[in-house]
Amino acid sequence: MTFVVPFDGSELAEAALVRAVEYATALDEDVVAVSVVPERKRYAREKGWIEENESYDVDAVVARLREQVRTLAPDATFEYERIREFPPESKLAGHIERLALDHDPSVVFLGSDNVGRVVTPLTSVGVHIAAEESYDVFIVRQPEPPKVDAIVPHAEFYGQDDSS
Incomplete structure (x- = not known):
């Protein structure tokens, strides 16, 4: 099993990566972060890069x-694809999904605050990634971890000290 995290550097992508590591540690699984980086300045500005x-x-x-x-996630693998175009969300999602599928993921940890809502626009990258049926999708909507006793949160990420 491999846990894959589409990673764009956003707060929720960071939370998804940390969550994937927490679960991977508990289940002894590998984590791969994948990024697609268009060479267009407009996308970089939209992402806050x-x-x-x-x-x-x-x-x-x-x-x-x-x-x-x-x-x-020091033990995670990082892979990226550099693309020339500034594709529509569905094509960008296709690039991300292809990178994810290269690792035959059992679970994709997706940081998104709007995947699955009725009002989600059909062009959302998350909607396309979540639609794939060959893997489960763990949607991270909150930067803070859920309350799961078997999972030990990375205290330093959440601004806590290790003494608790």
């Missing part, structure tokens, strides 16, 4: 994403 007037260095963004993954 760069400021409005900042130049876009794709390699620097990839390095930042890799470092975030390493910091949150």
Whole structure:
């Protein structure tokens, strides 16, 4: 079994990665974080990777994403795909899903605050990833962990000390 986390560096993607690590530790599974990085500046601004007037260095963004993954999940694998176009959400989701499927995941941990809501727009990347039936989807909607006694939260991620 492998747990895969689509990772864009957002707060909920970070929470999904940490949650995947917590469950993987309990179940002795591997974790892979996957990212798709379009080379278009507009997408980078939308994701908060760069400021409005900042130049876009794709390699620097990839390095930042890799470092975030390493910091949150030192034993996780990080893979990314660099694409030239700025695809519609459904095509972007296709790239992410292909990266995920390369690892034959049993569970995809997806950080999203709108997957599964009735009002979810049909263009959401999360909707497309969650629609795949070959794996289960664990949707992380809150940055804080759920109350599961068997799972030991990574205290440093949640701003807690280890003494509790």
